[in-house]
Amino acid sequence: MIKAENLVKRYGANYALNDVSFEIGEGEVVGLLGPNGAGKSTAMNIITGFLSSTSGAAYVNGINILDDPIAAKKFIGFLPEQPPVYPDMTVAEYLDFVYDLKGVKLEREEHIAEVLSVVKLTDVKGRLIRNLSKGYKQRVGIAQALIGDPKVIIFDEPTVGLDPKQILEVRNLIRTLGKKHTVILSTHILAEVQAVCERVIIINKGKIIADEKTDELTRTIEDGYQYEARIVGPISQVASALKKISGVRSAAITGARDGEANVYNIESVGSSDIRRAIFTVCAENGWPMIGLAPTGTDLESIFIRLVDRSDRKADGTKGAKREKIRR
Amino acid sequence: MIAIFKREMRSYFTGVIGYVFLVLFLAIAGVVFAYTTLFSMSAEVTPFYTVMLIFSAIALPILTMKSFSEERKMKTEQLLLTSPVSIPGMVIGKFLAAFAMFAAALIFSSLYFLFLIPYAPIKAALLIGNVLALLLVGMTFISIGLFVSSLTENQLSAAVGTIAIIIGFLGIGILSSLFPANYWFRFVLESLSILQRFQNLTAGFFELSSFVYYISITAVFLYLTVRTYDRRRYN
Numbered sequence: 001m002i003k004a005e006n007l008v009k010r011y012g013a014n015y016a017l018n019d020v021s022f023e024i025g026e027g028e029v030v031g032l033l034g035p036n037g038a039g040k041s042t043a044m045n046i047i048t049g050f051l052s053s054t055s056g057a058a059y060v061n062g063i064n065i066l067d068d069p070i071a072a073k074k075f076i077g078f079l080p081e082q083p084p085v086y087p088d089m090t091v092a093e094y095l096d097f098v099y100d101l102k103g104v105k106l107e108r109e110e111h112i113a114e115v116l117s118v119v120k121l122t123d124v125k126g127r128l129i130r131n132l133s134k135g136y137k138q139r140v141g142i143a144q145a146l147i148g149d150p151k152v153i154i155f156d157e158p159t160v161g162l163d164p165k166q167i168l169e170v171r172n173l174i175r176t177l178g179k180k181h182t183v184i185l186s187t188h189i190l191a192e193v194q195a196v197c198e199r200v201i202i203i204n205k206g207k208i209i210a211d212e213k214t215d216e217l218t219r220t221i222e223d224g225y226q227y228e229a230r231i232v233g234p235i236s237q238v239a240s241a242l243k244k245i246s247g248v249r250s251a252a253i254t255g256a257r258d259g260e261a262n263v264y265n266i267e268s269v270g271s272s273d274i275r276r277a278i279f280t281v282c283a284e285n286g287w288p289m290i291g292l293a294p295t296g297t298d299l300e301s302i303f304i305r306l307v308d309r310s311d312r313k314a315d316g317t318k319g320a321k322r323e324k325i326r327r
Numbered sequence: 328m329i330a331i332f333k334r335e336m337r338s339y340f341t342g343v344i345g346y347v348f349l350v351l352f353l354a355i356a357g358v359v360f361a362y363t364t365l366f367s368m369s370a371e372v373t374p375f376y377t378v379m380l381i382f383s384a385i386a387l388p389i390l391t392m393k394s395f396s397e398e399r400k401m402k403t404e405q406l407l408l409t410s411p412v413s414i415p416g417m418v419i420g421k422f423l424a425a426f427a428m429f430a431a432a433l434i435f436s437s438l439y440f441l442f443l444i445p446y447a448p449i450k451a452a453l454l455i456g457n458v459l460a461l462l463l464v465g466m467t468f469i470s471i472g473l474f475v476s477s478l479t480e481n482q483l484s485a486a487v488g489t490i491a492i493i494i495g496f497l498g499i500g501i502l503s504s505l506f507p508a509n510y511w512f513r514f515v516l517e518s519l520s521i522l523q524r525f526q527n528l529t530a531g532f533f534e535l536s537s538f539v540y541y542i543s544i545t546a547v548f549l550y551l552t553v554r555t556y557d558r559r560r561y562n
Binding site for chain 1: 406413
């Protein structure tokens with residue numbers, strides 16, 4: 001449905017995208033994950049024809065976006081980072097305009113009413129967009145992308161700036177849309193991808209560093225899980241007791257303190273769950289444990305781990321060395 | 328294209344620009360009409376249109392200043408450029424909307440001359456010639472305005488930039504009078520002058536070259552606008 005072929009986007013000497021290729025099949029829900037400035041928006045803007053790539057090509061339903069932009073754009077609904085709404089129009093007028101703009105052939109009244117109800121905007125359709133809250137504006141933006149019932153819907157950071165309740169609503173909406181449409185979603189929040197997407201493409205500094213099923217990614221993250229434990233007790237004894245637990249690769253005091261407790265960093269081997277064992281050790285010795293939380297699930301540490309993993313795949317020794325240095 | 332035309336017309340009237348333009352145009356036209364005909368006891372049409380040309384050089388840039396810069400600032404251009412609409416279609420839709428506003432204002436103010444009919448002979452051909460001439464000039468002003476508006480996010484600089492370019496075009500005519508009558512360079516400048524061509528048309532010389540001149544200047548600036556958008560995708 002969507003194909004990116006060796007996309008390169010260069011601004012002067014800087015590469016916003018550096019040889020990015022992927023293919024997205026019909027009906028897939030794919031997350032484009034990466035920190036800010038990784039090139040997610042650039043990739044989306046190229047696929048939608050808003051930007052041109054320096055080299056490489058993007059295809060929508062087999063049509064090159066540069067060769068026949070009008071035909072290709074007919075298959076796409078796009079919600080840019082900032083919803084492209086006109087503040088001086090009412091919601092209904094705006095959608096009517098988008099309907100005309102996209103040259104939609106569906107039954108007008110019926111289709112617009114349906115889109116309004118899908119994004120739950122029916123109640124505010126007569127209000128000026130200027131007077132709507134950020135969450136509602138975002139929904140108007142989503143409604144705009146749905147007009148014409150396009151096969152592919154592309155969302156650029158759809159939940160940024162929304163409150164937690166609105167975030168959940170938008171995610172649910174995207175999940176629903178995913179049943180009928182091919183969806184591409186960009187985000188810098190890992191949990192969002194895990195909640196919504198079946199597949200994830202991770203981009204960092206303009207390059208794809210992982211492209212896999214979300215489940216596999218989750219497994220990768222949990223492989224060698226790290227925990228932060230806050231334990232009250234004699235430091236050397238606690239540390240050595242923790243190290244003796246089977247499945248623990250390393251345990252070290254971080255130096256930070258939380259009241260009476262010391263903060264320890266514990267890393268497990270493989271995917272073995274060591275939480276229960278940590279608790280038991282502390283309980284048996286009478287060391288109160290006042291906190292235990294997984295760490296290393298932020299994007300930054302996942303990137304390090306993914307880059308490590310791909311290095312290891314390419315060259316065993318080098319990766320192992322790096323692993324040592326890192327520790 | 329039609330959708331963009333409609334949206335543009337709407338935006339003139341949901342904001343103030345449409346009203347300000349029409350009210351100002353008709354009010355100024357009324358005053359100018361009074362001075363050039365009633366107070367000077369004359370039924371000449373050309374003085375009215377010549378003054379209105381100068382006024383249009385200021386009024387039209389205000390009409391067009393928002394057209395692209397606002398879309399760019401509000402990021403709504405991302406919708407237009409990712410929708411199945413061609414860039415020329417988008418530019419022409421906006422051009423036609425501004426032109427429709429101008430044509431409506433001009434034709435309505437030309438009706439003032441009907442009041443003179445009982446008192447003085449008004450030559451229909453001359454009147455039509457003048458309206459046509461100013462429509463052609465307005466067309467070029469609008470295309471310049473759209474082009475400059477596509478270059479900036481700032482409406483004010485769009486308006487000022489447009490007025491500057493228009494003054495440049497008008498200035499060519501004045502410059503030409505500095506050269507001796509049969510000098511070749513004077514001929515070149517006169518052919519490029521918006522004012523000179525306008526005077527030819529209003530005097531009743533319907534030369535083909537004048538039509539070609541105005542239409543090609545318009546086409547060049549509309550083309551440059553399209554190119555600006557094409558180019559921006561690569562930057």
